[in-house]
Structure formats: structure tokens, C-alpha cells
Amino acid sequence: xxxxxxxxxxxxxxxxxxxxxxxxxxxxxxxxxxxxxxxxxxxxxxxxxxxxxxx
Amino acid sequence: xxxxxxxxxxxxxxxxxxxxxxxxxxxxxxxxxxxxxxxxxxxxxxxxxxxxxxxxxxxxxxxxxxxxxxxxxxxxxxxxxxxxxxxxxxxxxxxxxxxxxxxxxxxxxxxxxxxxxxxxxxxxxxxxxxxxxxxxxxxxxxxxxxxxxxxxxxxxxxxxxxxxxxxxxxxxxxxxxxxxxxxxxxxxxxxxxxxxxxxxxxxxxxxxxxxxxxxxxxxxxxxxxxxxxxxxx
Amino acid sequence: xxxxxxxxxxxxxxxxxxxxxxxxxxxxxxxxxxxxxxxxxxxxxxxxxxxxxxxxxxxxxxxxxxxxxxxxxxxxxxxxxxxxxxxxxxxxxxxxxxxxxxxxxxxxxxxxxxxxxxxxxxxxxxxxxxxxxxxxxxxxxxxxxxxxxxxxxxxxxxxxxxxxxxxxxxxxxxxxxxxxxxxxxxxxxxxxxxxxxxxxxxxxxxxxxxxxxxxxxxxxx
Numbered sequence: 357x358x359x360x361x362x363x364x365x366x367x368x369x370x371x372x373x374x375x376x377x378x379x380x381x382x383x384x385x386x387x388x389x390x391x392x393x394x395x396x397x398x399x400x401x402x403x404x405x406x407x408x409x410x411x
Numbered sequence: 412x413x414x415x416x417x418x419x420x421x422x423x424x425x426x427x428x429x430x431x432x433x434x435x436x437x438x439x440x441x442x443x444x445x446x447x448x449x450x451x452x453x454x455x456x457x458x459x460x461x462x463x464x465x466x467x468x469x470x471x472x473x474x475x476x477x478x479x480x481x482x483x484x485x486x487x488x489x490x491x492x493x494x495x496x497x498x499x500x501x502x503x504x505x506x507x508x509x510x511x512x513x514x515x516x517x518x519x520x521x522x523x524x525x526x527x528x529x530x531x532x533x534x535x536x537x538x539x540x541x542x543x544x545x546x547x548x549x550x551x552x553x554x555x556x557x558x559x560x561x562x563x564x565x566x567x568x569x570x571x572x573x574x575x576x577x578x579x580x581x582x583x584x585x586x587x588x589x590x591x592x593x594x595x596x597x598x599x600x601x602x603x604x605x606x607x608x609x610x611x612x613x614x615x616x617x618x619x620x621x622x623x624x625x626x627x628x629x630x631x632x633x634x635x636x637x638x639x640x641x642x643x644x
Numbered sequence: 645x646x647x648x649x650x651x652x653x654x655x656x657x658x659x660x661x662x663x664x665x666x667x668x669x670x671x672x673x674x675x676x677x678x679x680x681x682x683x684x685x686x687x688x689x690x691x692x693x694x695x696x697x698x699x700x701x702x703x704x705x706x707x708x709x710x711x712x713x714x715x716x717x718x719x720x721x722x723x724x725x726x727x728x729x730x731x732x733x734x735x736x737x738x739x740x741x742x743x744x745x746x747x748x749x750x751x752x753x754x755x756x757x758x759x760x761x762x763x764x765x766x767x768x769x770x771x772x773x774x775x776x777x778x779x780x781x782x783x784x785x786x787x788x789x790x791x792x793x794x795x796x797x798x799x800x801x802x803x804x805x806x807x808x809x810x811x812x813x814x815x816x817x818x819x820x821x822x823x824x825x826x827x828x829x830x831x832x833x834x835x836x837x838x839x840x841x842x843x844x845x846x847x848x849x850x851x852x853x854x855x856x857x858x859x860x861x862x863x864x865x
Contacts, residue, residue, distance in 0.1 A: 362440075365451040365452075365454070366445070366450045366451045367451075368450065368451045368452040368516055371452055371455060371512045371513065371515055371516050372451060372452065372454055372455055374512050375455045375458055375459070375508065375509035375512045375513065376455075376458060378505070378508050378509075379458050379462070379505045379508075379509060382501055382504065382505055383613065386497070386498065386501055386617060387617070390617060390620045390621050390624070391620075393621070393624045394620070394623065394624045394627075397624045397627045397628050398627070398641055400628075400631070401627060401631055401636065401637075404631060404632075405637055533812050533815060536808070536811070536812040537812050539808065540808050540809040540812065543805060543808060544795060544796065544805065544809060547796075547799050547800075547801065547805055548799060552865070553862060553863065553865060556862040556865075557795045557859065557862050557863065560791075560795065560855065560858060560859055560862060561791075561795060561809060564791060564813065564855060565812075565813070567851075568812075568813050568816075571816050571844070572812070572813075572815055572816055574816075575815065575816035575819045575820065575840075576815075576819070578819065578823070579819040579823060
């Protein structure tokens with residue numbers, strides 16, 4: 357089965373890849389968001405600690 | 412303690428999720444045959460069914476953790492419930508999206524008031540209710556406990572909602588196609604099961620990762636957080 | 645029982661003094677119901693089909709509107725804190741407040757529904773079942789709403805939040821209420837829907853006061 361047939365999904369490409377594409381992008385976005393949240397929290401902690409030391 | 416443990420577990424679950432996704436998709440797209448009725452469109456079930464099962468399962472687990480946190484006053488279980496909610500909501504959204512896209516070639520309409528899809532939509536509202544209630548209360552303790560109570564009330568209502576929607580749906584339009592497990596070809600079942608495990612592993616990895624940040628936030632002025640390596644560097 | 649009666653009397657008295665709040669809910673209900681024929685067009689056949697759904701959704705929205713005030717007045721002037729310290733069971737007190745709220749917001753809707761039903765030229769029997777359904781359903785809306793009101797006590801943007809929390813939980817009531825009227829219009833027996841509605845009412849009557857009491861304790865900590 358050639359690649360072009362595979363991607364055509366016998367005419368249902370829009371639906372099949374539409375679903376998987378959105379699912380994949382949601383997963384990727386969620387991963388990015390959670391990592392970003394972690395980075396922000398760590399930076400806040402460091403700021404708080406530095407502020408703590410200056411007193 | 413839990414923070415460290417969660418840290419060690421995350422890479423394992425993430426790796427497991429990646430491998431399982433690859434295997435599941437491979438079986439789903441290359442091994443499973445073309446369906447007689449829907450030709451290729453049915454392959455959407457490999458993402459739709461696991462995510463809808465997971466969306467319901469995560470809600471119940473979330474309500475369980477919330478109940479634990481409320482009854483035993485343990486902050487960790489409330490944090491787990493808060494960490495589970497976004498992932499559960501996203502799974503519900505994926506299930507709705509893929510359900511609609513699957514419905515189009517099958518029933519000819521983007522949105523069909525099918526009993527399952529409608530209940531899924533209500534489940535999404537329950538998730539959003541939980542998240543927005545938790546977000547709109549400043550004091551973390553009250554936020555946890557209030558959202559926990561809502562989750563418990565919600566989980567009691569979920570069966571009632573599912574029953575009433577099914578009742579309402581059969582009133583208007585016969586129950587739409589039922590994918591009976593047995594009639595599905597072996598390869599399809601394998602793909603479905605692998606994808607379910609993949610989504611499950613992914614959900615755990617995400618939740619543990621998120622709960623770590625929540626723990627850091629909540630315990631920020633404790634000593635053990637201060638001398639964590641990642642904080643000091 | 646005296647506590648219950650006492651609380652109901654007190655709240656009704658308060659409601660009578662602030663008659664404006666009561667009227668706004670009713671006017672909102674009438675307005676929403678009357679909007680639909682304007683939006684959808686006057687032909688009676690269509691209106692008759694839509695009538696139960698429209699009246700029920702309007703009842704749902706109207707009861708959401710007045711939920712905010714169930715506890716907020718007592719919360720602001722501190723009487724709620726005293727209420728929490730009352731020796732009798734808090735759930736009985738909360739049940740009193742829910743009952744009072746229902747009498748002020750739910751009951752008038754039930755009495756008004758027949759008049760509005762005529763706008764959609766519903767038949768006598770259909771109207772009867774609609775009113776019976778509302779009579780069974782609106783208390784459930786107040787009870788589930790009480791949980792939402794207690795949880796969102798003192799939060800900014802509480803009004804919208806209560807609806808987001810409570811509406812999904814009220815969907816079974818909406819389904820059985822409208823289902824009953826549709827059943828009677830299409831001639832099949834409507835008792836199943838009403839019995840289910842009554843079952844939900846009993847379930848709510850047993851659980852919601854206690855849950856609302858817990859919610860109040862959480863919010864007032």
C-alpha cells in the first residue's frame with residue numbers, strides 16, 4: 357500500500373487525520389503547558405529565596 | 412518523599428506511553444483490516460474510545476482523591492485531584508472532537524445528539540465546573556475542599572445523567588450503532604487495548620508532572636523545598 | 645420541626661420586604677418564555693412542540709438567577725456565622741432556607757406556567773402535566789442550586805459560577821420534566837417520567853441539606 361494511498365484513507369483522510377491531528381496537538385500542547393508551569397514555579401521559588409536572603 | 416517518588420516515576424510512564432502509542436497506532440493502521448461498513452473511517456475509534464473511557468475513569472479517580480482529601484484532610488490527595496482535572500477535561504474534549512469527526516462520515520452530521528456524545532459533553536461541563544470553582548477561590552485549602560465536594564456530588568450524578576440521557580435519546584432516535592466487543596476483529600481489539608494503556612500511561616505521567624508543580628507551589632515556604640537541587644541552582 | 649418553620653417564616657418575611665428580588669425572577673421567566681415565539685415564529689404547531697422545552701429551560705434559568713441571594717445576604721451581615729453555631733442540626737436550618745427560596749422562586753413559576761402555556765396554545769392535559777412536572781422539579785432545582793450557592797459563597801463572579809456548577813446536575817430534571825409533557829401530548833403514558841422526577845425529588849430531599857451544610861462549613865472556615 358503506497359504512502360499516498362495510506363494518507364488518503366480511502367477518501368476519509370479529513371476525518372481520520374483531523375481527529376488524530378487534533379488529539380496529537382492537544383497532547384503536545386498539554387505537555388508544553390505543564391513543563392512551562394514547572395519552569396515558572398521554580399523561577400518564582402528562586403525569586404522568593406533571593407528576596408528572603410536580602411532581608 | 413512523594414515529590415521525589417513522582418519525579419522518578421514520570422519518565423517511566425512517559426516512555427511507556429510513547430511506546431504504547433507507537434505500537435497501538437501501528438496495529439491500528441497497518442494490521443487491522445479495512446472495515447466492511449465504514450472502510451477507513453472506523454480507525455478513529457482507536458483514539459475516540461480510549462479517550463472517552465479515560466475521561467470517565469479519570470473523573471471517578473478524581474472524585475475518589477477529592478473524597479480522600481476531604482475526609483482525611485490529607486493535602487496530597489486534594490492536590491492529586493486538582494492535578495487530574497485538566498488532563499481529564501482534555502481527554503473529554505478529544506473524545507468529543509473525535510466523536511464528532513467520526514459521526515460525520517457515519518451519520519452525515521458533525522454533531523449528533525447521540526446518548527454517549529451528549530453525556531460526554533455534560534461530563535466536560537462537570538470538569539469545567541470543578542476547575543473554575545477551584546480556580547476562583549484564593550485560599551487553597553477552601554478551594555480544595557469546595558471543589559472536592561463538587562466532584563463527589565458530580566460523581567453521584569454521573570450515573571443519573573447517563574441514564575437520563577440514554578432514556579431521552581432512545582425517546583427521540585433509536586440508539587445509534589453499538590460496537591459489540593466480540594464482533595470486532597482481533598487486531599482491532601489489540602489496537603484498542605494498547606491505545607487504552609497508552610492513554611492511561613500518558614494520563615499518569617501528566618498528572619504526576621503537574622502534581623509536582625502544585626506541591627512546589629503549595630510548599631514553597633517549607634525548608635525542604637528551599638534546599639531542593641533545582642531550586643538552589 | 646419548629647426550627648424549620650422558624651427559618652422558613654424568617655426568610656419569607658425577608659423576601660416579602662425585598663419584593664423586588666422576587667418579581668425580577670418572575671419577570672425574567674415571563675420574558676424568556678415570551679421571547680421564543682418572537683424568535684422562532686408564531687405557527688402554533690411548532691410552538692406546541694417546543695412549549696415544554698421552552699418553559700422548562702426558562703424555569704431552570706430563572707431559578708439559577710435567584711440562587712445567588714440564598715445565602716449571600718446572611719453571609720454579608722454575619723448571621724450565617726451565628727447560624728453555623730446553632731445547636732440544632734444545620735441541615736434542618738438549610739432545608740428551611742431552601743424551602744423558603746423555593747416558595748419565593750419555584751412556586752410562582754409553577755403557578756405562572758399554565759398562563760404561559762396558553763401562549764403556546766398547549767392543551768389542557770399537556771398543561772396539567774407541565775405544571776405537575778414543574779411542581780416536582782423546581783424544588784430539586786432549588787436544592788441542587790443550594791449546594792452551588794453554598795460552595796460559591798462570597799466569591800466574585802459567583803452568579804455565573806453557580807450556573808456553571810449547577811446546570812449540568814439539573815439536566816436529568818429537565819429531561820424528565822419535558823419528557824413527561826411530550827409523553828402526554830403524544831398520547832403515551834407519562835407516569836414513568838413523573839415517577840422518576842419524584843424519585844429525584846426524594847433523593848435530593850435526603851441528601852442536599854446535609855451536603856449544603858457541609859459546603860457552608862467549608863466556605864465559612
